[in-house]
Amino acid sequence: MGKNKWKQFEGRGCTIIDLGRAAVFALPEQKLKQKIGKTTVADRIKAFLEAQYGAYTCMPCEGSWRGVTERGLSYEVSFLGKHRLPKLIREITRIARLTNEECIYLKAGQYSCLIYPR
Numbered sequence: 001m002g003k004n005k006w007k008q009f010e011g012r013g014c015t016i017i018d019l020g021r022a023a024v025f026a027l028p029e030q031k032l033k034q035k036i037g038k039t040t041v042a043d044r045i046k047a048f049l050e051a052q053y054g055a056y057t058c059m060p061c062e063g064s065w066r067g068v069t070e071r072g073l074s075y076e077v078s079f080l081g082k083h084r085l086p087k088l089i090r091e092i093t094r095i096a097r098l099t100n101e102e103c104i105y106l107k108a109g110q111y112s113c114l115i116y117p118r
Contacts, residue, residue: 020080021109025092026061028072031099041099045075048091053077053084063105082108093117 006016032042039047049056061074077088085108096104097117104115 018080019078021082022076022078023085023088023106023108024074024076025104025106026063026072026074027095027099027101027104028070031095031101032073034099036098041095042073045091045095049075049077052087052091053079089115 004016004018006018010016027041027045032040032045034041036044046056046058055077057076059074059076060071062069062071064070079085088108089106092104092106092115094117095101096115102116106113106115
């Protein structure tokens with residue numbers, strides 16, 4: 001764990017806690033509603049993010065992929081240390097595989113990628 005980059009902005013009356021890097025990924029609405037066993041994909045993602053990272057943010061989003069515009073949800077989670085990223089990538093890969101999603105966009109810190117399940 002490195003130095004708190006936010007420390008310099010602390011002032012009277014506040015303490016700032018560094019949450020580390022943010023990771024963001026999005027899924028189309030119809031994929032989020034799909035069932036995996038007795039739960040939906042959205043519920044599985046929620047349970048995973050809460051269990052592994054303690055919290056997450058979810059917002060409606062709209063994006064275009066190869067000329068097709070889709071509405072869905074964008075998830076954001078923050079964590080200290082890039083050693084926590086592989087677990088997230090594995091879960092995103094599982095979700096893509098289970099929903100037959102060709103790939104899922106992921107942005108972690110300043111870098112972004114497409115995750116294609118094999």
